[in-house]
Amino acid sequence: MNKRDVAAPDPIELTGFNRTLAEIEWLLLVLVLVYLVLPDEPVEQTLGIAAAIAVFAVFILGFRYLNLFTLPARWKLTIETWAMLAFTAFVVWHTGKVDSPLISLFLLVIVFSALTLGKLITLLEVGLIASFYLFAAYTIDGTELFAYSTFSRLMLLFAPVALVAYVTSLIASDMRFSRNFAQRLSETDDLTGLPNMRAFSAALARYKQAAVLHERPFGLMMVDADNLKEVNDRYGHSVGNQVIRAVAEGIRRSIRSADLVARYGGDEFILLLPDTTEQAAREAGERIRGMIANTLIDAREGALTTTVSIGYATYPSMATDVDDLMLRADEALYASKHSGRNRVVAYSETFGL
Template sequence: MKQRLLLSSYFVVLLSLYILSCLGKFLLTSSAITIFAGLVITAVLLFFSYILLKYIPKVNLLPWLPLLALLANIPIQITGGFPLSAFSIVYFFLIPVIVLITGKKGAIFFLIFVLVAEIASAFFTKRINLNFGVSISVLIFLAIMIGYFLENSKKKLQELEERLKGIEKSTSVLSTPANTTDRTEVLTTLKSKVGNSDIKAREKMTQLIEPIINVIYETIQPFSAVIFLKEEKKDSFFLFLYRSHSAYINNKAVITGKTGTYNWVIKEKQPLINNQFLLDARLLEYYTKDENIRSIIILPLLEESELLGFTICDSKKENGFTWHDKEKLKVFGNLIISTLSLFKSLYWAQWDANRYSALHEIAKRLSQSLHKDTVSNILIELAPQICDFDLLVLILSDDSGKPFVYKLSPDKDNYNLKNSKILIDGSLAGLVFQNNQLLIKSRKIKTPFFTKQEKGLTEFQSFFGVPLHKDDRAIGELVLLSKKISAFSLKKKAPVIFLADLFSVALEKANLYQKTKELSITDGLTGAFNHKHFQKKLKKEIWRAKRSGNPFSLLMFDIDHFKKFNDNYGHQIGDEVLKHISGIVKKNLRKIDIFARYGGEEFVIILPETSKQGALVAAEKTRLLIEKKPLIIKDDIYPVTVSIGCATFPEDGEDNNALIKKADEALYRAKQDGRNCVR
């Protein structure tokens, strides 16, 4: 409406100018031809404008109306009329428009067109004089200046757009985070509002998510780690939780689909990593001041195809993030998604507290548990409050994906089931696992419950099997057996399914926590502990040895001529050598020994309760094992040897630095003595 009103006003102005032009010609006794030509061109102009407005209402006529006015003005001037152009101001408006639309070439062509028109008009009206020359010169000068300014502005805008496109193209795709169960419930907004329920919900959610963002902050070590969550029934995301070195965080930050930095991530639902971030940090929305951010990772939090929010890490360093950081953030993102899904289940249980008060207690305890055994014990302990049964059997899948009996309750009779493999094709439990669908049987049938070897289960009649989900596949099963016929009615089905869903999410959370914990303390290539964890363990072992008065030893070794492996065979073979050595050492350590990668090709082993003599024996055994087991890749054999240095507490030192220094000196002597030896 506003656009049409503006255009209508524009037409009124143009029509007024033409009326004045025609009156001027009457006053100057112009010929009938002059007046007729002006009126005809005016009518044509208005007709075309009307057609454009009627059939193309969204067209922007403002850039083109001055051009039509110019075409109308030229015949009037050529045939006589005003001594000066009544439409000079049109040129100043039209020149910038022509520059923006056509560029420099179009502007030059237009200036030539204007000069020819004005000179022809002046020639026919016989008014070529000094004033005319000055007017034309000023017009050309202003046109050139305006055109130059607009051309530069347009070029800078194009460069900025190209830079933004380049940033988007530099993205690297992570796999979609694991989806979770209970897809029908709606996540209540966690943004603080007037209602007490929303505030309490946010407080509870913060308690669940805060440990995860703390691990992100300590493991990836960004300048800021931020989590945005989606607002209910809106297309915006609010700042939910953060940890940052910055004092300029906007607690009320909101991201929308129109926010340029996040637009691509929201649209494509793929992660973005940019190690050359050149924009103002305030464009990230959660800063109130430019913090000179140079690297950023944005990970979408996806449940199936639904975008629940973002996990964002930024850094002041260029190339501040690596592929390993992306993999770590992927694990953390999955953990956040699992926690969000667990929270949904918690919140839903609160809404229906009269029916699910016991489930609420289970969910509360599961949310505080990060170990598989603890989670399963909670399930076994509280499941009788949900449903009546005589035997609970918890089935999980092993590393190969095959189901086995993990726990039973009560387990006093065992029924020859503990750790037994489930018969997939010939048992009721196997049918549930294979089809990934629940199954209820009201009475005993010939098909066994679990295996052909099961004993003592003939007294059980009713069977209720519920699969445990991860994504769209079964990772386990909850089975309830009862000695009563038709013990599991449809009314009892929903709480048990909900219990299984809760346990699935808690189990996945425990597995992800274990992976996250391993990721933060282990070396990604070799699987040995990393340098940081080694230092903590060494300090703890020194404290323990001082209290007990018992010695312990430290072995430090590196691979002989490791540089030649990389130079002669390539870094891939070098990596295989590191993994090969680590595998040999880990297989031959005691459970109490601590094996870590110190750095590069150097490794260390902490040997608790071990004297110098015992450490030298262990070191020689390790050296011989490595020497006798060369690395074999296809038909190629790569002999590998190591040099080992030994230091013992307290005789060689009573703190971290002293022991490491002594072990390093011993390692140096081993190299000096010809390598492949122990000192």
């Protein structure tokens, strides 16, 4: 199964970002209002700016009210940041253009975008701000804008915006890397490097929704090493750990890229087999059984071999509920263990065992 795009914000993060953006939008409005009422700051288009404030406030209320009962999404946050850019550009244009004391308000949008929306959107927004900045300067300086002294002065004034965008993007990238690394650690089994049950349960819940929606079959398979206790008693737990790792590697080499295997606990493993019928599940189980039976495991007293017992159940032929499906795969594994081991058993066969 393909790895989830861990760099993408999850619903909880998006909810937090959504609240933060709302506060930034209101902060932007408050700062513009404060500037508007300052007695020592000349404003040419007071009514125009007041109208822009009203329109932007209506946009915030309307956009958020219409989306009140829907989950936050990146595209919604992006639309709001672009609306903030448009509002800020209008205010800056009417309060001095490139000499406006409010030009630093662009940084509110840049910082939020860099931390939450990624480098591409941030780069696009920096490009829009730069284009606006150059156009505003051109309306003041005309062709003199391209003189070295004028252009270099403008670039020095614009440099903080680009630097903040760059540095904030670096910080955001490091934060995402740290978060993703911590998440991988929390969802990975230390001994085998496979996903643990926390990661498997989350993947299964996601896949079950898609399977039910599109009426796609899938299988759950349980795999258990047959002789781990004997190995531990005779050779010690270090060799027993080698057996567990060998079983994990044998399973990993036998399954498709779309399949997901996790360590269930001890010497037991669980597999999610997407788009798999009962016959395809049996074939997968036989591949795994054969691969592990033919694997040599190094030990102090020579090479060892091990076998596995396998049980499986498929949706929807053997169960229509995921919890029932897991229980029935476990029952099939129990039947496999108690009917001779080193075999593959379907839940549908357990009635005759």
